[in-house]
Amino acid sequence: MAELSFRDTILLNLREKHIRQQQIEKYISSYNELSSAYSLLSLKYATKQNLNPQNGEGISIEQSAAERQLKALTDILSKLQGSNNLLEEKVKEHETTIDELTKSNEALTKENNTFKIVIESNDIMLRNQEEDLLNERAAMKLLSDDYIEVSLRATMLNEELSRSRAEYFAIVEQFTNLKLKEADRMNAEVDIEFERQNLKKIANIHEAISNSPKIDLLNSSVHSACSFEMIAEDERNQIPMGSLGGFDVLMSECVSKTTCGDAFEILDLRWDHTGDALYIASGNKAVFKQLFKSERLFPCASFNKAKKAVNRIDLCEDKGLLLGASNDFCIYVWNTSNQTCRSTFTGHQQDVFSAKFFDDNKKLISGGRDKLVKVWDLNQQQIIRNFTPGTTCNDLIDFPDMNSCFLSGHQNKKLYLWDDRTSDSQAVSSYEFEDKIRSLSAVPCSGEIVCEIADDTLTRIDPRYMTEKRSYSAEQYKSLHTLTKCCISPNGNYLATGSSNGNIFIWNLDSSKMEKVLSCGKNGHDKPVISVAWHPNGNYLASGDAKGNICIWR
Structure with missing residues (x-):
């Protein structure tokens, strides 16, 4: 219920x-x-x-x-x-x-x-x-209808994007092939010119030999006092490779390609004076040392202690010291013999982009994002001077042609000349470019430097007078990294730098002519080239890219 x-x-x-x-x-x-x-x-x-009172019995x-x-x-x-x-x-x-x-x-x-x-x-x-x-x-139904319409449009756009990408890749491939052909053509012209110069030198040698007086070595009186090595005619005609009387070798091929462990990007390269070892500054908080044998690099040692990327390195081989500028606001000095950290210089408030030995290796100079340029005493490990350019310093270079002077390149497009002897914290002189300065490289035996500029040009400067000598550029040369490092051959004949497409460009330092393009590819770089370093003998070139690859060119 x-x-x-x-x-x-x-x-x-x-x-x-x-x-x-x-x-x-x-x-x-x-x-x-x-x-x-x-x-x-x-x-x-x-x-x-009341009516019957007499009838007693009946009534009763x-x-x-x-x-x-x-x-x-x-x-x-x-x-x-x-x-x-x-x-x-x-x-x-x-x-x-x-x-x-x-x-x-x-x-x-x-x-x-x-x-x-x-x-x-x-x-x-x-x-x-x-x-x-x-x-x-x-x-919701209206939104669903709109979504269906948008999806159809997105599908159409994706199809159009796929077609555009295919066309883009085809155009890029055609462009790359054309640039490779152009580079091959230019390299062929350079090879022809190089061969012509060699033939001219050989002809000059033959002419000098033919015009010189002939000596009968067998009957000469000097035969008893001196000994001579007889050289065959074909050997006299050969031009030895490498540095010979101001002659640098122009590179043409990649002979080895290695990956520097977990180095991430290669920010700076530095050969020792013998060319037997290459020091590598990386984005992986360390500096690596690799031995160079038989045209190949072999891992040897690492210098650790930095907590962030090491941007620039410098060598003081007479004292056996290695210098590194790091993004952890510190500057480190290691012993090259045992890889121990000898000292740590702290004083910068932001990333340190560059540091160099200075004044006969008795001092250090450093600069970075905190808009200060500092001078340090190497032995006492303390700050001596603070210069105030008021802008980020990207690179520094010693200027031995002027005693106690050095140069700094900045993001405000200016090159500053500093004198450590003055009491003033302002620059002695300056020169302004069209765009910010990325790196500085000294021209051997000239008192001049080359500045790599962010507008994809390189400029040769005489710092004594702050005058521009030459400019170097190429249509296909592009560089995007803030700290891209250029280099000059040991005898001052060639200027080399890397580009964002993986190519390496080499100019004649005196004529500004682009002599060679080392193309990216299977045996080259497939990422932007950040740093290059010429071998001390002039016959090899090392290059490092943003992927941690190091190529050796000859």
Whole structure:
């Protein structure tokens, strides 16, 4: 049976009480009727007694019967009166209960009305929410239609992008092939010119030999005092490779390619004076030393302690010291013999981009992002001078042609000349370029330097007079790295630097003519070339790229 609600239970109780009240009213009606009958019988009895006082026996019998009847009625009446009293008490109780139930019913009615109001309010909210849901569904459908349309457009654009990429790669491949052909053509012209110069030198040698007086070595009187090595005619015609009387070798091919461990990008390269070892500054918090044998590099040692990338390195071989400028705001000096860190110079507030030995290796100079150029005492390990160019210093170079002077290149496009002997913290002189300076390289035995500029040019400068001598550029030469490092051949004949497409460009330092393009490819670089270093003998070139690869060219 289903459970009744509270309201239904109250109504059922009220019905049952109504039925009982009707029964009570019937009892009361019966009681009233019996009372009337009793009164009537009593009246009749009194009347008969008054009318027949002589007939004693008959009256006595009738009286006895009437009395018995009256007594029975009296008993019934007493019982009915007791039942009536009980019923009246129950009626009062029921009335009290009915009043309480009525009050409860009124409270429930009020509560029910409240619930009705709440339900009506909820119904209104539900209808509103249903309307909102319908509106949202309609909006979602519109969005879905828009999404489908956008997806179709995106698909069409992706297809168009794929076609454009294919066309772009085809154009890039054609452009690369054309540039390779152009480089091959230029290299062929350079080789022809190189061969012509060799033939001219050979002809000059033959002419000098033919014009010189002939000596009979067998009969000469000097034969007994001197000994000579007889050289065959074909050997006299050969021109030895390497540095010979100011002659540098022009590179043409990559003979080895190695990856410097986890070096990340190669930021600086430095040969020792013998050319038997190459020092490598990397973006992996270390400087690596590799031995150079049989045209290949072999790992030898590493110099650790820097907490971030080492940007520039310098060697002091007479003291066996290696210098490194790091992005952890410090400058480190290591012993090259045992790779231990001899000293750490702290004082810069931001990245140190360059550091060099200075003043016959008794001092250090450094500069970086904190817009200060500092001079340090190497032995006492303390700051001597602070120069304030007010702009980031990208590179430094010693200038021995002027005592106690050095040069710095900056991001404000200026080259500054500093004199350590002056008390003033300002530069002695300066020269402004068209764009910021990336690196500096000294021209051997000339008192001049080459500045690599961010506008993809290189400029030869005489710092004594701050005058521009020559400019070097090429249409396909582009360099994007902030600290790209150029280099000059040992005898000052050629200038080399790397580009962002992996090529290496070599110019004639005196004529500004681009002599050679060492092309990227399978045996070259496939990432931007950041640093290059010419071998001390002039017959090899080392280059490092942004992927940690080092190539040896000859």
